[in-house]
Amino acid sequence: MARITIKHKREKPIINQHPWIFSGAIAGYEGTMQPGDIVSIRAHDGQFLAQGYWNPDSQIEARLLSWDKDPIDEMWWRNMIQRAINARANQTNSAYRLINAENDYLPGLIVDRYGDWLVMQSLTLGIEKRKHMIADILSVLLDIQGIYERSDVDVREKEGLSLHTGIIWGKEPPEEIIIQENGYKIAVDVYNGHKTGFYLDQAGNRALIGQMAQGKRILNLFSYTGGFGVHALANGADYVVNVDASMEVLETAEANLTHNNLPLDRAEHIQADVFAYLREVDDLFDIVILDPPKFAHSKQQLESAARGYKDINLNAFNVVKPGGYLMTYSCSGALSADLFQKIVFGALADSGRQAQIIQHLSAGEDHPVALTFPEGEYLKGLLLRVY
Ligand code: SAH
8 A cells, every 4th residue: 555654843733533644744655645645644753643535636635544554445434434324323303414424433424314315515625525425324324315415615625626516326316305303394405505414513403492482582593504594483483584585495484384283473584684683673573593504714804704793792792681682703723712702702801791701612423523624623602690
């Protein structure tokens, strides 16, 4: 097998099982290797460290798969995929993340389950070259009807890959899949929906809103298809206002109320830019949910992202009734939980309000974070009581 030799004193993160090797850590190459091939990673003195797949077109030149010498063959992939499936055996929802890339020690591979259908994202060349094998393994291990590929994600360009969508195995999914989440029905469009169709990472937090909702007036900002609102109304919320920039997702949000036999006259759907909406609204709410899209796509965008988060959090504090709650999130991987909390603190200081942290929030257990891979902890939230 071809080898990559790591620079002296750059082995530590590899030994500690961080999955990425940047080109700057590489001293040299031995043998012939094609982009996407599995290579052996060696220390400067030739000692074996790990195996991973190689892509010379990516700044992350190798992503590590294993730290022993056993061959990475089809059986290896099958065992790792089975391990990820086993870890979701206690899922009660019909939709959840089945494989969480680096965090399931399968770099570059996302697989989400929507009932009888899987949606797969191949984010790297190493996965791209093996995606049909992976789809075949999934079709053998799971009782499913089809696997649809949503590899229409910009990060692929950093790997020299173009964007791609299409059936990869089995039948075409229907235009609308009705999933069951915490007992409620939600319509998902795996062809055009965001990410693989739905924000599965918020499932547990939507259940939490359900627990808090009885008799409350709730403002659901960046609502997408209204998952938080469905949970709130189904649990006796007085009134829900869903706000999103996209009319299309708001139409689905309204349809989702009907799917759950919820009263349409207890909900309002407002198409607006949340930044502008928060400046105009002169109403107070018992609970405000603030779940914006990713503002920071890289470390370079942190400063402008921080301004954005501060702006909406400041204005969100101002529409919470005294004694009410703000549930606020960031899904920017480049922004640490610590920095996010500092930004929210800055917003609070400017608002002149008082707030207490009731809970630190994150994605559910179908989105594990590998302890060796802090970059995997992208979703962080705070549940605050506001006075
Ligand atoms: N809370 C949702 C997920 C939110 S995703 C859930 O539980 O499913 C972020 C949403 O913000 C998307 O639906 C997107 O259309 C919307 N969005 C992005 N920028 C916006 C803006 N400036 N104003 C309003 N909505 C925006």
